[in-house]
Amino acid sequence: MLPALTALLLAQLLGEALVHSLGLPVPGPVLGLLCVLLVLLLRPKLVPMLKPTAQSLLAHLSLLFVPAGVGVMLHLRRLGDEALAIGVALVFSTLVGLAVTALTMVGLMRWQARRRAAQSTGPGDTP
Numbered sequence: 001m002l003p004a005l006t007a008l009l010l011a012q013l014l015g016e017a018l019v020h021s022l023g024l025p026v027p028g029p030v031l032g033l034l035c036v037l038l039v040l041l042l043r044p045k046l047v048p049m050l051k052p053t054a055q056s057l058l059a060h061l062s063l064l065f066v067p068a069g070v071g072v073m074l075h076l077r078r079l080g081d082e083a084l085a086i087g088v089a090l091v092f093s094t095l096v097g098l099a100v101t102a103l104t105m106v107g108l109m110r111w112q113a114r115r116r117a118a119q120s121t122g123p124g125d126t127p
Contacts, residue, residue, distance in 0.1 A: 004053035011036045 015032025018024065024031065040047055072079065079086065 001053050004050045
């Protein structure tokens with residue numbers, strides 16, 4: 001378990017180092033996880049080594065929300081002062097997310113329909 005945990009922490013360190021050195025607008029741990037994904041795609045034999053440790057970490061993932069909850073409680077007054085702005089941002093971002101998802105779905109459905117139509121007519125047929 002210790003080698004797997006060390007590998008995961010080194011991946012996070014690599015992600016943090018890349019973000020810091022290249023000035024990327026991505027959190028270091030996210031880039032570190034992408035590095036882990038890339039390594040696992042290139043070397044699938046490493047999956048059994050990392051899987052038990054990753055599952056243990058995921059089982060206790062809810063503990064990582066404790067600091068965020070403490071931060072919310074610490075700044076509760078400020079959140080109350082900014083409630084309108086936070087509410088507007090939440091509603092607006094939710095609506096934008098729904099619109100983007102709907103437009104993506106419509107586009108994919110149209111693309112799939114065109115693809116099916118092209119396959120049914122065949123390469124030499126005229127529609």
